Amino acid sequence: MLLPKELLERVQLITPEFMETRGLQGLMLDIDNTLVPHGELGDVPNLREWLEPLRMSGIELRLVSNALPRRITYFSQMLEVAAVGSGRTAGKPFPRAFRSAIREMRLEPHRVAMIGDQVFSDVLGANLAGAYPILVRPLSDNSLPHTKLARALERLVLHSMGFDW
Numbered sequence: 001m002l003l004p005k006e007l008l009e010r011v012q013l014i015t016p017e018f019m020e021t022r023g024l025q026g027l028m029l030d031i032d033n034t035l036v037p038h039g040e041l042g043d044v045p046n047l048r049e050w051l052e053p054l055r056m057s058g059i060e061l062r063l064v065s066n067a068l069p070r071r072i073t074y075f076s077q078m079l080e081v082a083a084v085g086s087g088r089t090a091g092k093p094f095p096r097a098f099r100s101a102i103r104e105m106r107l108e109p110h111r112v113a114m115i116g117d118q119v120f121s122d123v124l125g126a127n128l129a130g131a132y133p134i135l136v137r138p139l140s141d142n143s144l145p146h147t148k149l150a151r152a153l154e155r156l157v158l159h160s161m162g163f164d165w
C-alpha cells in the first residue's frame with residue numbers, strides 16, 4: 001500500500017504520451033511540494049503550459065490536496081483544474097477524496113494516476129482507492145518536524161523496497 005508505481009523527478013515528465021503508454025486517462029494532482037513549493041505560489045504560467053497538452057488530449061484532471069480550502073480554490077482557478085469536493089480539504093490518506101475524484105471523472109480507478117510527493121498521504125491514499133500512484137521528488141524541504149519525520153520514514157520504506165530516493 002505504500003509502494004508507488006513510479007518515481008519521477010518532476011511532474012513535467014508526465015505527458016500525454018506518458019499517460020497513453022500506461023493506459024491512464026485521469027490525473028489527480030497534489031499541490032504542495034508537487035506543483036509548487038510548500039506554501040508558495042509557484043510558477044503558474046509554467047504549470048499551465050505543462051497542463052495544456054494533457055487537457056487537450058482529453059486527460060481528466062483533479063486537484064486532491066490537504067491544503068486549506070482557500071489555497072485549493074486559488075490553484076483551481078489559476079490552473080483551471082477542478083478541485084475534488086469543490087475545494088474542500090481532501091483528508092488524505094483516507095481514500096474518500098480519491099474515490100470522489102475518480103467518480104467525478106467517470107473512470108475506472110486503475111485508469112487514474114495520482115501524482116504527489118508523500119508516501120503516507122498521496123501514495124497510500126491512491127493505493128487504497130485502487131488508483132495508480134506516482135511519487136514525485138518534493139519541491140522544497142518542509143521544516144515542520146512531523147514532515148521531517150515522515151520524510152525519514154519514506155526514505156526508509158523506499159530504500160527497503162530497493163529504491164534509491
Ligand SMILES: [Mg+2]
Pocket residue numbers: 030031032033034116117118
Ligand atoms: Mg504534497
